[in-house]
Amino acid sequence: MTINELREKRAKAWEDTKSFLESHRGEKGTLSAADENTYNAMMADIDALGKEVQRLEKQEAIDKELSKAVNQPFTNKPGANTLSEEIIDKMKPARARSGYAKDLLKAMRSNFKLVTNLLQEGVDADGGYLVPEEYDKRIIDTLKEDNIMRGLATTITTSGEHKINIAATKPAAAWIEEGEALVFSDAKFAQTLLDAHKLHVAIKITEELLYDNAFNLENYIITEFGKAMANAEEDAFLNGNGSGKPLGLFAETGGATVANTLTAAIKADDMLDLIYALKRPYRKSAKFILNDQTLLALRKLKDNNGAYMWQPSYQAGEPDKILGYDVFTSAYAPATAISFGDYSYYNIGDRGTRSMQELRELYAGNGMIGYVVKERVDGKLVLPEAVQILKLNA
Template identity: 50%
Template sequence: MSRILELREKRAKAWEAAKKFLDSKRGEDGLLSAEDTAAYEKMEKEVVDLGKEIERLERQAAIDAELNKPTSEPITNKPNNHPDGEEKTGRATDNYRRTFWNAMRRKNFFDVENALQVGTDSEGGYLVPDEFEHTLVEALEEENCFRGLATVIQTSSGDRKIPVVASKGEASWIDEEGAYPESDDSFGQVSIGAFKVATMIKVSDELLNDNVFNLEAYISKEFGRRIGTKEEEAFFIGDGKGKPTGILNATGGASDGVTTATANITFDDVMDLFYSLKAPYRKKAVWLLNDTTVKALRKLKDNNGNYIWQPSVQAGVPDMILNRPYHTSSYVPEVAAGSKVMAFGDFSYYWIADRQGRSFKRLNELFAATGQVGFLASQRVDGKLILAEAVKTMKVKSSASSGS
């Protein structure tokens, strides 16, 4: 932890030095020479690299803390015909977990049917045991920053209908003995379904038969990476056709809080976006933007001459833009004419609906000629912004209107 604090302080000092350099080298036209620009970008790169090293050390510390947790647990199993008993922490028992992965490793291993507690799906795949499903969800959260900000719910079947207050009633001043005016709230409804995202992995027979090969870790990590990446893309820019509706989609997404006056982002644009969001939502609001946009914002100052981007010097506290945390994603568009390049709001009003149970299947014969075994994974998920006013976006002025 002392090393992390040391790097945070070093980064803060490097950033202050970069800001002073930028201020001192600007010419009367507000621009830098080519030589000074190269020097500044080198200083800025040092700040970025220090930030990445801090993130690596924080992840390392989190993993160390997880591994240092006690491994022994109180006895929870019931006495039965198994000599060592059989512990059941969810849907899956220890016996089921073992036989499930044995079935995944070896063809014609059918003992899993005797240990199955939930059942098989209609196409012959096994319902994933609790322990593997949790591993997969953790991988999604690590790969996908959006899940940590949104509200995640579980659905079992059919569409999930979410009631939403469309407009609220109000009180009125009335005379003595006057009639009370009617002013009812009006309600709407948002329906969340389930779209299917799927992928396949091919593993050689040699790897499956190698006892050193960690099949569970490999498949969990790879499925998490693939599905998590595809999910995040849809949560940002999905059009709702066969996939979730993204936060930046023109229909069903967040509304524009501000449109820039030029092709570049200014401090006034960022401030306008900040205050386009109603005050109650700003309490939990965060920024979502691309890394290249963050780079552009680092050079912006407020009206008092202070840089609006501030590095964190305290462990557990993220970097800030106008005193609110930000997250970056490659799926948020870069600054370009007509693009939505920033979103600011309370993203807990974006709901992600996971259909219960993830399908996991083994294909024995399809790739037998090449000495490989296929593994299929699929997930059913949908996502929608439930309350449009909770998130606002910044749109760059289109090139067509810039000429007018």
């Protein structure tokens, strides 16, 4: 089945679900237990179709990328003096050179008996080896793909404590008569700091598996470490309290602004109040972040015109929408809150590069080898008014 056919099938399923909901409401406007189960099953089918569309879109994008021509056109005149690829490669930082990744894999499989000069250049201050640049990019790609905040926030690479200046007061214009004295106002600035908190992922593998050339060690490291770090990061960027980890959007202190706290079940008007609690300049790029269970409840709500607030996406690469704004769901978003705002004001500070360390002696008695990948990262919302939170009745 093609992507377009799946999208059409999903759209039809959504229309059928809406019709079912309308035709099976009782006198009190609610569903019976049997109808509720049928409705939830229909919604589950819609979700499954949506995930299949996303998988095919990703597959199509990869096929398109791999089908690009490998050969590159000549850009230099014949006979012109150019540096050889070998010299250019040597001019790059150690972990960016072509042989660094291959040498690191050889060293890992040889109990680090085959350590080249190139690897010696790539040792960080903690005694581990810096992750090869192509690994680091692919791990970051994994973080962006699996971590919604990596795709929405602003990422900064820092070499030390990073200070962000925020305008506390802004100059105001004033009318004056001709010849009168000018009125001056003071510009004041506040500062917020991005520090560095250590995040690590540790795994153990058997010696036999490590030395087996059929075992794709490179792909295993990128995939498993990348996903684990992405999950830990997303949880911290949303819920972290700033103590030993980043400060999250939903943090009670230092997080986003609480627009309203509901004491009854959520209604369509509450979502409209949340949208307009956010100042107009921020609404231009605003998006929703919420839990899947919260989205399930919102799918049943209608606006004042009788239209469903949740609008499924019919186009490739486009997220679903609520009242015209993109919706992103996270398993780590609290089920008792909805976030709406411009997440570019959430700053992620990556301190340096990721590194990998081997722990061979620790598990030697079990015939296993441990590996640890570490990164130092911080994150916080530098402008709380840019994101508004609606707290729900538990």
